[in-house]
Amino acid sequence: MTDRVVRHANYGVELLDALTGGPIIGPSRVRASLLAPPPPGSGADLEPFLVNGNRWVFENLESDVELVIEAQHYVSSSKKTGTDLPSIPASTFPGLLNRVTLKPRSGYPFPASVTRVIGMVRLAAILDPNESPVAGADVTITPEYPASGPVLTTRTAEDGQYVMWFLPDLAQTQPLPISFSAVASATVVVNGSPLAVSGSISGQSVTPETQSGADPLPLS
Numbered sequence: 001m002t003d004r005v006v007r008h009a010n011y012g013v014e015l016l017d018a019l020t021g022g023p024i025i026g027p028s029r030v031r032a033s034l035l036a037p038p039p040p041g042s043g044a045d046l047e048p049f050l051v052n053g054n055r056w057v058f059e060n061l062e063s064d065v066e067l068v069i070e071a072q073h074y075v076s077s078s079k080k081t082g083t084d085l086p087s088i089p090a091s092t093f094p095g096l097l098n099r100v101t102l103k104p105r106s107g108y109p110f111p112a113s114v115t116r117v118i119g120m121v122r123l124a125a126i127l128d129p130n131e132s133p134v135a136g137a138d139v140t141i142t143p144e145y146p147a148s149g150p151v152l153t154t155r156t157a158e159d160g161q162y163v164m165w166f167l168p169d170l171a172q173t174q175p176l177p178i179s180f181s182a183v184a185s186a187t188v189v190v191n192g193s194p195l196a197v198s199g200s201i202s203g204q205s206v207t208p209e210t211q212s213g214a215d216p217l218p219l220s
Contacts, residue, residue: 008059008060008095009051009057009058009059009095010058010059010060010061010088010089010091010095010096011057011058011061011081011088011089011095011096012048012051012055012056012057012058012095012096012097012098013030013055013056013057013067013069013079013085013097013098013099013100014054014055014097014098014099014100015028015054015055015056015069015071015100015102016054016099016100016101016102017074017101017102017104018101018102018103018104019104019108019110019114019165023052023053023054024054024071024073024074024102025073025109026071026072026073027071027072028050028054028056028069028070028071028072028074029069029070029071030048030056030067030068030069030070031046031067031068031070032046032048032058032061032065032066032067032068033046033065033066033068034046034063034064034065035063035064035065035066035080035081035082036063036064038062038063045058045059045060045061046058046061046065055097057095057097061088062088062091063088064080064081064082064087064088065080065081065088066078066079066080066081067079067080067081067085069100069102071102072107073104073105073107073108073109074102074103074104074105074108075102075103075104075105075154075155075156075157075162076157076158077100077102079100085098085100086098103154103155103163104163104165105157105161105162105163106118106157106159106161106163108163110165110211112209112210113209113210114165114167114209115165115166115167115176115177115206115207115208115209115210116163116164116165116166116210116211116212117141117163117164117165117166117180117204117206117211117212117213117214118161118162118163118211118212118213118214119139119161119162119182119201119204119213119214119215119216119217120133120156120160120161120162120214120216120217121133121134121137121139121156121160121161121162121184121186121199121216121217121219122134122160122216122217122218122219123188123197123218123219123220124197124199124218124219124220125218126220127188127190127195127197127219127220128190131216131218132160133156133159133160133161134156134160134184134186134188134197134219135156135157135158135159135160136155136156136158136186137155137156137160137162137184137185137186137219138153138155138184138185138186139153139154139155139156139162139164139182139183139184139217140152140153140182140183140184141153141154141164141180141181141182142180142181142182143166143169143177143179143180143206144177144178144179144180144181145169145172145173145174145176145177145178146173146178146179147172147173149169149172149177150169152164152166156184156186162184164180166206176206176208176209177206178205178206179203179204179205179206180204180206180214181200181201181202181203181204182200182201182202182204182214182217183198183199183200184198184199184200184217184219185197185198185199185219186198186219188219197219197220198219198220199217199218199219199220200217201214201215201216201217
């Protein structure tokens with residue numbers, strides 16, 4: 001005879017793959033930190049547990065938190081409850097499960113025939129002679145068919161790399177882009193002070209049904 005353990009989850013996140021729309025692949029991790037001191041007498045159980053491979057849930061979360069979500073094949077994501085996600089419900093309400101979509105990063109096992117590009121965002125030499133990679137930069141990509149298509153967005157991973165894929169767009173004269181342009185922005189620390197930086201590249205070739213590389217994207 002086996003024991004049955006029943007756990008009450010009051011808040012959780014379901015991690016989804018931006019390419020497939022289904023559950024993420026590979027291991028993941030969710031860490032929580034309080035946004036403010038908890039009310040007197042309330043608990044602060046910040047340790048989630050994993051359910052079904054892509055759902056992380058909390059049992060007794062009582063105050064709003066910042067969630068840092070990391071997964072092997074995806075760009076990490078930070079979400080604040082009460083801002084990016086719904087607030088923690090009162091104990092008298094049912095629990096909440098929120099969907100969070102993660103973008104693939106370099107090393108993601110794309111199907112071989114998926115049209116995709118990989119690039120690197122760096123600091124410009126004028127700011128950093130080493131041209132260090134920039135993590136967490138926001139990247140906007142505009143595919144060209146040759147007419148401009150809808151813009152796509154992603155972020156760089158901790159190694160400064162970004163990945164974007166292109167699915168066939170039947171509204172275009174040809175379904176896959178022939179090139180793309182990209183704009184990136186970030187806030188970095190230079191000489192001990194935060195600095196907003198940005199940059200762009202254009203005329204980047206795309207080879208259909210395989211992976212293409214892009215020129216480095218310098219920020220200044």
